[in-house]
Amino acid sequence: MSWNVAGLSKTVQRIDQNYGNDAMRRKAPSAVIGEFLRRHQADIFCVQESKIPLSQLESRSEPLQCAHVEGYESFWSCCVDTSKRGFNGVTTYVEKGMVASADSRPLGSPDLDNQGRCVMTDHGEFVIFNVYVPAGGGQPLSYKMKFLNALRRAMKRQRDQYHKKVILAGDLNISHGKKDVHWASLCLDIDQLCQEVELLSPGQLVKDLPEWKLQLAKAWPKIEATLQTKKVVPVQTTNPRTNQQFEKYRMTVEVDGKQVFLGGYEESPRHCEHYFDFGPSYYECDDSKERILAEKKNMIDVQTVAELMEKVAGITWEVEHQRKIAASYGKRSEVAPPRKWLNEILHRDGMVDTFRHFYPDAEGRFTCWDQFRNRRYENEGARIDYTIVDESLLKYVQKGNVTGLRCSCFGKHDPNSEEAALCATTANGRFQAVPFNGGGIVEATQEALDSQFGEKHTGMIYTPPSFSDHIATSLLLDDTCCSFGLTLQENDKTTRAAQPHKKLRTISSFFGAASATTCLEGGVKKITGNSVTASSKPPPAKKKRTMHDFLAKPAIKGEAGAKSNVCESSNVATKLTASAMASSSTNFATSINDRKPLKNNGNSKKTAIPKNSIRNFFN
Numbered sequence: 001m002s003w004n005v006a007g008l009s010k011t012v013q014r015i016d017q018n019y020g021n022d023a024m025r026r027k028a029p030s031a032v033i034g035e036f037l038r039r040h041q042a043d044i045f046c047v048q049e050s051k052i053p054l055s056q057l058e059s060r061s062e063p064l065q066c067a068h069v070e071g072y073e074s075f076w077s078c079c080v081d082t083s084k085r086g087f088n089g090v091t092t093y094v095e096k097g098m099v100a101s102a103d104s105r106p107l108g109s110p111d112l113d114n115q116g117r118c119v120m121t122d123h124g125e126f127v128i129f130n131v132y133v134p135a136g137g138g139q140p141l142s143y144k145m146k147f148l149n150a151l152r153r154a155m156k157r158q159r160d161q162y163h164k165k166v167i168l169a170g171d172l173n174i175s176h177g178k179k180d181v182h183w184a185s186l187c188l189d190i191d192q193l194c195q196e197v198e199l200l201s202p203g204q205l206v207k208d209l210p211e212w213k214l215q216l217a218k219a220w221p222k223i224e225a226t227l228q229t230k231k232v233v234p235v236q237t238t239n240p241r242t243n244q245q246f247e248k249y250r251m252t253v254e255v256d257g258k259q260v261f262l263g264g265y266e267e268s269p270r271h272c273e274h275y276f277d278f279g280p281s282y283y284e285c286d287d288s289k290e291r292i293l294a295e296k297k298n299m300i301d302v303q304t305v306a307e308l309m310e311k312v313a314g315i316t317w318e319v320e321h322q323r324k325i326a327a328s329y330g331k332r333s334e335v336a337p338p339r340k341w342l343n344e345i346l347h348r349d350g351m352v353d354t355f356r357h358f359y360p361d362a363e364g365r366f367t368c369w370d371q372f373r374n375r376r377y378e379n380e381g382a383r384i385d386y387t388i389v390d391e392s393l394l395k396y397v398q399k400g401n402v403t404g405l406r407c408s409c410f411g412k413h414d415p416n417s418e419e420a421a422l423c424a425t426t427a428n429g430r431f432q433a434v435p436f437n438g439g440g441i442v443e444a445t446q447e448a449l450d451s452q453f454g455e456k457h458t459g460m461i462y463t464p465p466s467f468s469d470h471i472a473t474s475l476l477l478d479d480t481c482c483s484f485g486l487t488l489q490e491n492d493k494t495t496r497a498a499q500p501h502k503k504l505r506t507i508s509s510f511f512g513a514a515s516a517t518t519c520l521e522g523g524v525k526k527i528t529g530n531s532v533t534a535s536s537k538p539p540p541a542k543k544k545r546t547m548h549d550f551l552a553k554p555a556i557k558g559e560a561g562a563k564s565n566v567c568e569s570s571n572v573a574t575k576l577t578a579s580a581m582a583s584s585s586t587n588f589a590t591s592i593n594d595r596k597p598l599k600n601n602g603n604s605k606k607t608a609i610p611k612n613s614i615r616n617f618f619n
Helices: 008-019 022-027 031-039 054-058 141-162 190-199 202-208 211-227 269-275 302-313 319-329 337-347 354-358 391-396 418-425 446-450 493-497 507-512 547-551 562-583
Strands: 002-004 044-048 072-077 090-095 101-103 118-122 126-132 165-171 187-189 231-238 245-255 258-266 281-284 291-295 299-301 351-353 385-390 459-461 472-478 515-520 523-528 614-617
Touching: 002 165, 002 385, 008 031, 022 031, 044 126, 044 165, 072 118, 090 118, 090 126, 101 493, 118 141, 126 141, 141 165, 141 281, 141 337, 165 391, 165 472, 187 190, 187 302, 190 211, 211 245, 211 302, 231 269, 245 269, 245 302, 258 269, 258 302, 299 302, 302 319, 337 351, 351 354, 351 391, 354 385, 354 459, 385 391, 385 472, 391 472
Parallel strands: 002 044, 126 165
Antiparallel strands: 002 472, 044 090, 072 090, 101 118, 118 126, 165 385, 187 299, 231 245, 245 258, 281 291, 351 385, 459 472, 472 614, 515 523
């Protein structure tokens, strides 16, 4: 199971709110997380955008002790880039006995690994790269491509040097084909369409070209001239429920002497400019320093073209007409570097998109929506989350005993249809849109929340919108490719670095926190600042002992010297406590240069499992 949770702290609180109970909380704060994973039958759980700071893991103050889930090992790559702390982060939970080692810095580049976007886990026969790829608008395209190219090299290294099969799971921030985006996001090649009109003789126009092409070619010169008057202006918006005001931004143009708004409300002027910049774009390749075309001129999505036609040329294209245009002429960019990268790993590196392998014709099956604009409830989203496997693993991938792609429409629609996808996205209408008068996401019924659980399968898991703006993806593998009874290489330095929550704490940090947490057998105990405090004064200098002190008789009860013995007894107790803590932690001493992934030599220890049984990975 792989899921961009858009902040693990919020998601686990939601899970606890909807599925926790007092008995679980008495057992351990994280018990509800373990129960949630077991209900999903997830042996391996890849999380993106965990956003848990490294300091919380090291101090064991993470929400619901989510690093310590009974029965699971967890591996973390946190963002340590000082300019982006509190962002990104990826986490992989693995059932104990199913993982040999981990690497939280597998890309081999500090500026990439410091952002906490990739963690690799070794499972004997195969490795899993859990990734959160940079979004196109968040950072320059050159950085996104640097990340993707480093990821591709890291996957190739595992195949070539360690003979591992590779699984790539996570949020790739790439929508691959036409079916992976809403129809309104498909692009029209304006220059090509206008050229078709120019090349035809006047007598051919009416009979050989549809009317909308003629309208577009005629209106486009005026539209281009109008776009020269673009201007971003601030606008005030008001929450009708709270009357709180916010400053947003919108794009304006001048049409026949009047100011006309284009597009929607945006968070910054840069976003407005980005959506209405139709010129060609380039990026500089980090490796070759070559200037590479990233987008052709005038590749514009159908919805925006329709808006320009109406507001500038006064010609309205009805929604159904727009859909037909998109179906016949809509495109995905042929030159977009991230999409070309995905094509490369699928066609040249021999990887397989498992969802499209089983459901090549499914329409409207998206994994992410803009929830600020209520897009999930209309199913206007994109598929940007994937589980991709090496072709050599494909024979172990199972479709699962699932019917209707979890449509929630009870056979009313073809499972491959957009209508069925809308049913699945909204739990057959049980997930409700946010009211425009404010108030936040409408709380779903327990029945609607429980619709996320179901049979093990390869596909999608429609997690509730209150948990994240993404849903989860799932992959089901046959047991015969899985190694069981693996021993975690806790002496491996890279594995240790991926488990900062297991870091040995000093006695001073253990007692010094104002509200520290200590793990006890059978539960968790809080030590508050009122019960244990740490002195801010430095300890007194140790007095040098003279020969007289050495030979002097020990103080007896009731004498002045007894006080020092009490203090020494306290010191002994402190040392014993530190010793007990140290004995409960693993002694790590291996150099990073000594680390090697577990090689697949055919002798991996396995438990006795029937060959025809199926075990669920990622769900």
